[in-house]
Amino acid sequence: MPFKMAILPPEYQEEWPEKIREAVPGAEVTLFKTPEEAEVYIADADCAYGFVPPELFSRAKKLRWIQCNAASPPPSFWYEDLLKSGVTVTNFRGIYNDHVAAQAMAFVLALSRRLPDYARWQQRREWGPVLPTAYLPEAKVLIVGLGGIGAETARLCAAFGMTVTGVDPRVKIPPPFVTAVHPPEALDGLLPLADFLILITPETPQSIRMIDERRLKLMKPGSFLVNVGRGKCVVTEDLIEALRTKRIAGAALDVFEQEPLPPDNPLWSMPNVLITPHMAAKPDSFHVPERRTEILVENCERFELGKPLINVVDKSQRF
8 A cells, every 4th residue: 555644844835745656656745835734644644845843753553764854864853763763764875966065165266266255345346455365286285075966076176186095984995086094093093184175064063163162272373263063063263263363374164053143153254264055055956956855766666665765864863
């Protein structure tokens, strides 16, 4: 008998029930505007999309699979009952590879050519001096997080002649354009060698506050920090101090510990900082809605046939 599925917030698409029923004839798929509306329905649902809060999860007696709405489930997605259960969790890993990699590369180029400084001078209509720049063909980049986004970022960096090294807890064989990949415990020894540190890490218990005062002091003098991963991986106060004292040359940030970044945060006015409002990856980015639909529908087809699902999350690592 075909499965029964609850589609829950956030970030669902109105056409999904119809598309899933087309792919799996007979499947019962119902879209709910709020989790509360699904309290009765979830009791005998086989699978769900979105965030299933703990109180709703406790009512689910047959649930075997949850498709998370994100490319990397946020900490708020997890709770003890879900982690201990046999419910499989999948994500939308891979749908933002080109978008976030482009953002990372744009940051690298902007920092290397001192564009934040020139942009400020432009606002003041000031013809400033020519500033020293970084020469990318001789630069070394360390990418922390070599999943799909990290691998695509490595390709772009290599196209500009940069030497790319990576750190990742799961990737053992270097992807194309990466000279070597190391386990997380090697990070301290690699930081002093990198001209650019690019963070593309999910938010996990291991990555939260990963870049703190101690590690910022290990970074190569004159190097740059780029964060397009998760804001809580960097200790904001420690980064501000490293930038203020010019321990590092600059930073480009799309994510922050606190979002939105408060108006009184010193990062806004620092001349060696480039800020974007967590826009590298959004559900309505070019081609992302279609990619989300493709993964969800394919997993529904696989679930119905008893085949292995794609993008399964390692619950012990939470990504």
